[in-house]
Amino acid sequence: MATDRPAVELRAVSKSFGTRKVLDDVSLTIEAGRSICILGRSGTGKSVSLKTIIGLIRPDTGGVLIEGEDITGLSSRELSRVRKRIGFLFQYAALFDSISVGENVAFPLRRHSDLANDEIRSRASHLLTQVGLGREYDKMPSDLSGGMKKRAGLARALALQPPILLADEPSAGLDPVTAGEIDALLVTLKQQSSTTLIVVTHNIPSARTIADELVFLHEGRIIAQGAPAALDRSDIPLVRQFMTSEGAG
Amino acid sequence: MHLLVVVGEAARFAGRVIVESVRPPYEFRETLRQLFELGCRSVPLIAASGFAVGIVLSMHTRASLARFGAEALIPAGLAIALVRETGPLTAGLLLSGRIGAGIGAELGAMKVTEQIDALEATAVDSFRYLVVTRVIACVIALPLLTSLMNFTGMFGGYVAETSITGTPFQAYFRQAFTAIEFSDLIPATLKTMVFGFIIASVASYLGINTNSGTEGVGRASTQSVVASSILLIAANVLLVRIIFFFYPV
Ligand SMILES: Nc1ncnc2c1ncn2[C@@H]1O[C@H](COP(=O)(O)OP(=O)(O)OP(=O)(O)O)[C@@H](O)[C@H]1O
Ligand SMILES: [Mg+2]
Numbered sequence: 001m002a003t004d005r006p007a008v009e010l011r012a013v014s015k016s017f018g019t020r021k022v023l024d025d026v027s028l029t030i031e032a033g034r035s036i037c038i039l040g041r042s043g044t045g046k047s048v049s050l051k052t053i054i055g056l057i058r059p060d061t062g063g064v065l066i067e068g069e070d071i072t073g074l075s076s077r078e079l080s081r082v083r084k085r086i087g088f089l090f091q092y093a094a095l096f097d098s099i100s101v102g103e104n105v106a107f108p109l110r111r112h113s114d115l116a117n118d119e120i121r122s123r124a125s126h127l128l129t130q131v132g133l134g135r136e137y138d139k140m141p142s143d144l145s146g147g148m149k150k151r152a153g154l155a156r157a158l159a160l161q162p163p164i165l166l167a168d169e170p171s172a173g174l175d176p177v178t179a180g181e182i183d184a185l186l187v188t189l190k191q192q193s194s195t196t197l198i199v200v201t202h203n204i205p206s207a208r209t210i211a212d213e214l215v216f217l218h219e220g221r222i223i224a225q226g227a228p229a230a231l232d233r234s235d236i237p238l239v240r241q242f243m244t245s246e247g248a249g
Numbered sequence: 250m251h252l253l254v255v256v257g258e259a260a261r262f263a264g265r266v267i268v269e270s271v272r273p274p275y276e277f278r279e280t281l282r283q284l285f286e287l288g289c290r291s292v293p294l295i296a297a298s299g300f301a302v303g304i305v306l307s308m309h310t311r312a313s314l315a316r317f318g319a320e321a322l323i324p325a326g327l328a329i330a331l332v333r334e335t336g337p338l339t340a341g342l343l344l345s346g347r348i349g350a351g352i353g354a355e356l357g358a359m360k361v362t363e364q365i366d367a368l369e370a371t372a373v374d375s376f377r378y379l380v381v382t383r384v385i386a387c388v389i390a391l392p393l394l395t396s397l398m399n400f401t402g403m404f405g406g407y408v409a410e411t412s413i414t415g416t417p418f419q420a421y422f423r424q425a426f427t428a429i430e431f432s433d434l435i436p437a438t439l440k441t442m443v444f445g446f447i448i449a450s451v452a453s454y455l456g457i458n459t460n461s462g463t464e465g466v467g468r469a470s471t472q473s474v475v476a477s478s479i480l481l482i483a484a485n486v487l488l489v490r491i492i493f494f495f496y497p498v
Contacts (some may be wrong), residue, residue, distance in 0.1 A: 056366050076374050083372035094367035097358075108371050156371075 005068035007032040007164050007196035008053055013062035015048060022048050023059070024220035032067075032163070035190050035197035037207040039242055040217035046200045047091055049217065050166045053198065054088050055079050066164070084112055087157035091168040091200075093149040095141035101152050102128060102137030108159040127155040130185060132178065147174045151182065158189070164196045165189065171206055183209050204245055216242070262454045263446075270381045280382040287348050287383065287449075288390030292397065298343055299336070299398035303405025306330060311410070320414075324421050325428030327406040332429055333437050336399040338485060341444035344387075344394065345477040349452040352383055353473030356456025357466035365457060380457065384449040391445030392438050399438075432496035440488040444481050451477040 008030045015023040022045040030036055038046050051057040052064060055071050063070045066082050074082065095104045106124040109115060115123070125137050131151035141149060154170055170186065171179035183206045189195040190210075201207050207214055208228045216224040216231075216239050224231060224239045232243050310326045356379060359365050368375040407421045452473035459469040 051366070054370055056369055076376075080372040080374065083370060086370075088367075088370040090363050090367060090370075092363065094363040096364055096367065097362070111371065111373055 005032075006030060006065070007034075007067060008198065009063075009065040009068075010049075010053070011063040011065065013052060013059040013064065015045075015052060015057060015059050022220050023052065025062070026217075026220070026222060027062075028215065028222065028225075030196060030198060032196055033190070033194040034212050035186075035199070035210055036213045036215055037211035038198065038200045038215050038217060039202070039204075039207065041238075044217045045220050046217055047168055050088070050168055050198065050200060053166060054083060054086050084160060085162055085164060087160065087162035087165040087167075089150070089153050089157045089165075089167040089170055091172075093141075093146075093153035095144075095149055095152055095156070097141045100137065101133065101139050101141055101144065104141065104152060105155045105159055108156065112160060124155075124159070127158055128152070130158075131155045132181060147178060150174065151178075154182065154185075161193065162195070163193075165198070167197070167199045169200050169202065171201065171203060179203070179206060186210050204242060259451070259454055263450050265376070266381060266384050266446075266450055266453075269377055270385055276378055276382050279378060280385050283382050283386035284390060287351070287386050288394065291344060291347055291390070291394055294343060294347060295340055295394045295398050296401045298339065299401030300405040300408075302335060302339055302398075303327070303331065303402035303407075304409045306335060306402065307406035307409040310406075311413070321424075323410060324406065324416075324425035328403060328425040328429050329433055331402045331406075332399050332434050334489075336402055337395050337437050337441045337444070338482075340395040340398040341391065341441055341448075341481050341485070342478055344391065345444070345448045345481055346474050348387060349448050349473040349477045350470045352449060352452035353456045354466055354470035356380075356453055357459035357469035360457055360459045361462055361466060375457075380450075380453040383453055384446060387445035387449035388442045389445070391441040391448075395438055395441045436492040436496060440485070440492065443484055443488060447480050447484060448477045451480060 006029045008028075010026050010028040013023050013026045014021065026049065038049060040046055048057060052059055053066070055064070055074070058072060064072055066086070069082065071079060071082055095101070096107065099107070102121070102124050105127050106120050109120045109123060113120070125134065128134055128137060131154055133148060133151055133155065136144065136148065136152070141152070144152065150170065150173060154167065157165060157167065165186075167186070171182045174182065186197060186199065187210060190197055197210065199207075199210055201210075211228065213226060214224075214228055214231055215222055216236075218238060224234055224236055228243075231239055234240055234243065307323065307327050310323050310330065311320070314320060314322055314326055356365075359379070365375045365379070368378060403422070403425055406425075407416070407418060410416050410421060411418070455469045455473050455476065459465045
């Protein structure tokens, strides 16, 4: 893929649910290999933004471009092709609860690669090890804690080594040590595989480690955007409140 | 008005199932798995019910035929009643309970926990993977389970009969089978493919359109049973008319 095209681009995206406008004319460009964190209060449309980028939610107006291709009009088959290039971690992990944790991670590989069973299993357990769940391959998702589910969801999102990773609060609900490890993993992905990262988080310290750029959403609009250091000097009260917080999740 | 919208949407859904089920690539593995989950696991229910229904039906057949001194016709009478209507309809209704509730609840739970979104995000066409596989499995399973019910029903009839008259096994079944004609057995058994289509489509439709959490899952499950039973009974009237049109007595 041409690297001169942005990995992800939102062009004047608006989305309403009923009478409630959740995204209001949002435009955002993320160059390939860059990482951004989306911040904002609960219910401002952070998760909706991520789901819009991967085409789970279609915008009412505006365009969503992945590596230069507008996905808003694509058929489900074409959309699948684009989605193979994107990893997605759901806010509540959304593991498939009828198969084991390891098979959740192996699932994208079974669907979209020609690898042999042994190879798939070893890749899946390697991914699980990376998120600290090396010994949980055969457990069922219902037997994991919330934070473990989240990490398994991250491993699944990384299975196809996607050039773009969307993660909805990857470290929410984790203890500081594990959260730090997840942040480190994301940074490694960015540095070693030049993965484009779009991460929703409430945790400012972790946003500082991961992100080249922070994006503040408020009531469906981007109210501030820039490097962490720049936003420290912001005079918008909400942004300042966020930037000075320690972050709890 | 609202009802018309639902009916229209459901009809479009059914049309989509048919179109997608003939279009490759096919989900063989998942279809087989569903055939096992929905079909094989229904065997005990159908076998036991068939046996019990056979006993009862045999007692009624004896009561009515004995009035005319036609006890010799008991195996034939039972076989015809069972194969033409009792077997298919009872199996259909029992399975709309077991399978309809199961599919409604499973897909409903997958919907509210975002597992269906997760499939889509993993570049899997959730409609083909979840819905089409279940419908095909049901369309295959229903006639097979109906045949099982017919057979265990005959066996129940034999047990009831032999306990009274001591009729030998072979004689009983010879009389029963020679009475059944092609036009008794085949159309009535094949019509249960339509039952299978109705059960799986209705339950899938309600399942994947579930919202409002756990309560919604329960509702999807109950409504699946109610709606598919009613539709099945209505469709049965139509199907019997059609069968009589092609095979007049
Ligand atoms: N499928 C949907 N149908 C209707 N409304 C929705 C849907 N998804 C999200 N919303 C609404 O959109 C708004 C934004 O939701 P979103 O999940 O994006 O919030 P968020 O910023 O991720 O919040 P949090 O930090 O709590 O996760 C909320 O008011 C929510 O009720
Ligand atoms: Mg959210």
